[in-house]
Amino acid sequence: MKNTNRRNRWLGAVAVAAVGALSLSACGSGDDSASGGEQVSADAVDAALEEGGTLTVWAWEPTLEKVVSDFEAEYPNVDVELVNAGTGNDQYTALQNAVSAGKGVPDVAQVEYYALPQFSLAGSVSELSGFGAADLEDTFTPGPWSSVQQDDGIYGLPMDSGPMAMFYNQEVFEEYGIEVPTTWEEFMQAGRDLQAADPDVYITNDTGDAGFATSLMWQAGAQPFASEGEDVTIEFSDEGAQTYADTWQTMIDEELLAPISSWSDEWFSGLNDGTVATLVTGAWMPANLESGAPDGKGDWRVAPMPQWEAGAETTAENGGSSLTIPTDAQEKELAYAFLEYANVEDGVQTRVDGGAFPATVAEIESDEFVGKEFPYFGDQKVNEVLSESAGQVAEGWSYLPFQVYANSIFNDTVGQAYVSDEPLADGLAAWQEQMTEYGEQQGFSVS
Amino acid sequence: MAVQQPIADRAPRNRRRWTGWGFLAPFVAVFALVFLAPIVYSVHLSLFRDQLIGGTSFVGLDNYTQVLGDDAFWESLTRVGLFLVVQVPVMLLLALLVALAIDSGRLYGASFFRISIFLPYAVPAVVASLMWGFMYGDRFGLVGNVNDAFGTSLPDPLSPTWVLASIGNIVTWEFVGYNMLIFFAALRTIPTSLYEAASIDGASEWRVITSIKLPAIRGALVVATIFSIIGSFQLFNEPSILQSLAPNAITTDFTPNLYAYSLSFSGQQYNYSATVAIVMGLVTMVIAYVVQLRGMRKEL
Structure with a gap:
């Protein structure tokens, strides 16, 4: 009840503003363009919850299962069907197919931040300002919140986030007497020292990962991608991108990076036996380390992300996803009620308990969350570091409206620098060229 | 008699023509559905272009070039x-x-x-x-x-x-x-x-x-x-x-x-x-x- 009241209070304001649309909105037009955005009052959402119905949710996030059963228990008239339509790209393909066929479209779909512009630009997902999402700005941390916005519209509610930090194997650093790096310069030197001490030990692994590379550029202040409507800009010439390319070129040239792809069998072995000494990645990593590298228990720690400039405190996001409402969804009011429940209200705590890293300020700053001790990390209060990172995410980053495709050809182009003499800069140029070509084929004006 | 003769002649011929197709029908239907339809559909697809901006348009043989x-x-x-x-x-x-x-x-x-x-x-x-x-x-x-x-x-x-x-x-x-x-x-x-x-x-x-x-x-x-x-x-x-x-x-x-x-x-x-x-x-x-x-x- 408490939560229902809270929602009523802040949605009440919208209800007043949207009073004209109030009576009609319950029918749902389902036909709004990406820019328009329909007006749905809090009362309409409540009425939909009361009336009930069936809600189809496409998501692969495991912690949602518990959220769905709690939601159904709280609103007995609502029947939620949670469908795993594939992870990431597989699900996007299914969703894209359903959207173009105009049938079988779910009411709620999980979409990662990097893929969201592709759906928002095409008008495949609803603009949520009119549902009351515009008032949620202070509810979410800045990184995820900016990720769900495109051209002043809000296209999803952030579900989780991946502020980056450095996970490192303290045992390895102590064994060789090497300082834990705080800048990328020190990181590189630590890589050299580790290699000198034991050629089998690498500072980290990397075989070219679009998500990782773009996050590093993000942290360095680069803004290679920009888009406004149909106008897209792709440019790797700014200082941030150059800083990244220079540093990483040295890492590659000196063979400081273990040539092991993330999530491979070899990778987990490396994390387990200490031959991969650090991972600079999103805050969702702890649970994966615990399950994937059980032997590392007690050895791993978390430190702030290495900085491009000594003394700076800038981070970036890596991964994370939102829940969206497809434009052709049948039960939009109900869908929005579910989004709120899962991403703003009780569902957040449920998912945090399940190991997710939230995107809501309240949870990230709560004493219980920040103070939690992780036995795997030698009882370190891991979330202290991660929460701090969440507040330091560099502003101004955006992804392309066709980032899914762009990331898929990253290894065809930039990846070649890892396995040949081709400079990283040339790889980036080739990547830019292919992205430009694709963008133009898709009807964008790319510059 | 003279009138009935041609009818009697024609009838079996007609029946023969259609019975044959009748026997073939299940095969033809399945063949068309399983073998021909996907090919026809692919060819149909290959004549269009779908863009994120601008939607679908007929482009003839552009994709082939x-x-x-x-x-x-x-x-x-x-x-x-x-x-x-x-x-x-x-x-x-x-x-x-x-x-x-x-x-x-x-x-x-x-x-x-x-x-x-x-x-x-x-x-x-x-x-x-x-x-x-x-x-x-x-x-x-x-x-x-x-x-x-x-x-x-x-x-x-x-x-x-x-x-x-x-x-x-x-x-x-x-x-x-x-x-x-x-x-x-x-x-x-x-x-x-x-x-x-x-x-x-x-x-x-x-x-x-x-x-x-x-x-x-x-x-x-x-x-x-x-x-x-x-x-x-x-x-x-x-x-x-x-x-x-x-x-x-x-x-x-x-x-x-x-x-x-x-x-x-x-x-x-x-x-x-x-x-x-x-x-x-x-x-x-x-x-x-x-x-x-x-x-x-x-x-x-």
Whole structure:
């Protein structure tokens, strides 16, 4: 009840503003363009919850299962069907197919931040300002919140986030007497020292990962991608991108990076036996380390992300996803009620308990969350570091409206620098060229 | 009477005409639905272009002109072409050797060899690729272990230079047994009287192979070759699985099939993907047909 009241209070304001649309909105037009955005009052959402119905949710996030059963228990008239339509790209393909066929479209779909512009630009997902999402700005941390916005519209509610930090194997650093790096310069030197001490030990692994590379550029202040409507800009010439390319070129040239792809069998072995000494990645990593590298228990720690400039405190996001409402969804009011429940209200705590890293300020700053001790990390209060990172995410980053495709050809182009003499800069140029070509084929004006 | 005669004549003819179709109908319906409809649909798809901005429009043969000028497509076609001319002869020769050895009857434990060589064919291609992927690892895999144990430095099987050969190795391992079985079955159908006649004439074992066995199984050789050609052009499972281990060596346009897959599933270019698939299908058909013609002509 408490939560229902809270929602009523802040949605009440919208209800007043949207009073004209109030009576009609319950029918749902389902036909709004990406820019328009329909007006749905809090009362309409409540009425939909009361009336009930069936809600189809496409998501692969495991912690949602518990959220769905709690939601159904709280609103007995609502029947939620949670469908795993594939992870990431597989699900996007299914969703894209359903959207173009105009049938079988779910009411709620999980979409990662990097893929969201592709759906928002095409008008495949609803603009949520009119549902009351515009008032949620202070509810979410800045990184995820900016990720769900495109051209002043809000296209999803952030579900989780991946502020980056450095996970490192303290045992390895102590064994060789090497300082834990705080800048990328020190990181590189630590890589050299580790290699000198034991050629089998690498500072980290990397075989070219679009998500990782773009996050590093993000942290360095680069803004290679920009888009406004149909106008897209792709440019790797700014200082941030150059800083990244220079540093990483040295890492590659000196063979400081273990040539092991993330999530491979070899990778987990490396994390387990200490031959991969650090991972600079999103805050969702702890649970994966615990399950994937059980032997590392007690050895791993978390430190702030290495900085491009000594003394700076800038981070970036890596991964994370939102829940969206497809434009052709049948039960939009109900869908929005579910989004709120899962991403703003009780569902957040449920998912945090399940190991997710939230995107809501309240949870990230709560004493219980920040103070939690992780036995795997030698009882370190891991979330202290991660929460701090969440507040330091560099502003101004955006992804392309066709980032899914762009990331898929990253290894065809930039990846070649890892396995040949081709400079990283040339790889980036080739990547830019292919992205430009694709963008133009898709009807964008790319510059 | 005179009036009824023509009617009686016409009736059975009509009935005959339609009964035939009636019997055919179930087959025709299924054939049209399962074989023709997908092809027609692909051709239909290939004539359009769907854009994120602007939606779908009819573009005629534009997609086909684009394929013909697409370097990525030609590179992938060259790659499977190279794979074809190297891997297929090696694999078929091995299969033939094994089949002849088992058929010679001089092998101790012939049925054991037959089963163990055929066994990899029963392993799903995905599992086989994963298995070999683990072994190819030069850090924690078998290759890495060999290097550690003997102090050697074997080349990385998953490096861009070697990855095609590594895939060839997997495919050979998978399909030697299958082809061996085709050859072996053909060898078993040769009447023993021919061998008796040959031994009476004092023919050597080599002479028996070249003059009796090989000519007798030429049909099987042609069939196996055609299957292998089609298989090479359709190369997909192995590179697709290994891609996660060697993302820089196996690009998204490594083989024509992989290219069509990436176009469609990462790029949402279904129309262009369908075009690539159709062109590839035509190329495969032409090459398989040429091989069949040549194979049959020799047989005559």
